[in-house]
């Protein structure tokens with residue numbers, strides 16, 4: 001039986017990961033859970049799943065959780081240190097990191113330093129510190145299983161293939177809620193409109209990232225670190241139905257794709273079952289109901305985040321970390337109506353030209369880049385509100 005930790009268990013991916021794990025009780029047991037600030041949901045999950053310990057980032061919620069879990073002898077940790085301790089506990093076989101944003105980076109590093117395999121949904125970890133993560137994977141001989149549906153698809157397409165035979169990786173994306181909106185209306189986009197994703201049901205930050213297409217930008221950088229292919233071999237293709245989750249074209253012109261309904265339980269489960277597969281009783285894909293699979297080129301004018309991501313990847317060093325953190329805090333400011341939709345990529349662009357970029361960064365350099373990126377957004381928001 002595999003012992004599992006789920007970081008970010010109260011979120012969209014975390015809740016789906018719990019569904020996958022509990023659907024296979026003979027194979028998996030949840031040992032640790034963590035949350036950001038949702039004490040009520042964490043208590044509910046802990047009472048149902050009886051983990052050995054839980055952690056919550058918001059320390060002010062610790063007492064509430066301790067009181068609720070006293071009858072169950074479940075240890076409660078709190079604060080950033082509590083999350084890092086849970087991430088680093090090595091009496092598990094696998095950690096699922098489903099924390100959102102840059103807060104997921106240090107836990108990912110903690111997992112790998114503790115010598116545990118990582119099922120990674122927190123793409124921001126790889127975007128910010130891909131080089132460091134890859135070195136740790138190699139040094140500690142560990143596995144990283146991608147949970148992002150596109151990267152899970154590519155991983156599935158690459159089974160049995162020689163990596164040198166890859167001609168290109170084709171990352172598909174739905175195009176988000178504004179694929180068909182004329183660019184002259186982008187100035188009026190509200191958070192409510194941007195949160196309505198046409199095909200996926202996700203947390204708020206990734207929903208906005210999908211609307212700006214920064215999510216695809218982050219995935220370009222994620223693919224670079226996961227599959228060791230140059231940026232020129234990574235292509236984005238708009239596929240509004242979200243049935244093909246990504247493709248790989250090989251040197252002989254043959255193309256492999258992975259298909260399925262847009263449901264994150266499948267890539268989560270593949271990360272847990274790899275290299276095997278488990279049978280499931282979820283809804284089957286019905287092609288006659290789907291009808292059509294269509295494709296378009298991405299519009300780089302409407303979605304400048306795509307080019308910004310390619311540029312940051314080419315620039316290297318702390319540029320992707322700056323792109324990631326400025327985007328993240330700009331998204332939160334947009335959700336609070338303190339920034340307009342198009343200011344999100346606009347601020348990322350300005351930060352990449354104004355902030356110092358460090359080559360071959362250490363973790364400390366990346367954390368400093370994170371701090372300066374966060375301050376860059378805060379100062380902009382203060383000046384304009």
Ligand SMILES: NC(=O)c1ccc[n+]([C@@H]2O[C@H](COP(=O)([O-])OP(=O)(O)OC[C@H]3O[C@@H](n4cnc5c(N)ncnc54)[C@H](OP(=O)(O)O)[C@@H]3O)[C@@H](O)[C@H]2O)c1
Nearest residue numbers: 008010011012013035036037038057099100103122202203
């Ligand atoms: N949702 C999807 O379909 C999907 C698909 C592909 C990739 N991803 C990636 O998966 C990650 C999670 O996305 P999501 O949609 O599941 O996000 P979400 O629903 O917002 O959940 C985020 C989780 O992170 C926790 N959290 C937030 N801030 C934290 C902090 N400072 N320290 C520790 N934990 C913290 C949250 O806790 P509280 O809720 O308790 O605050 C929650 O458990 C993101 O990196 C996203 O890009 C998501």
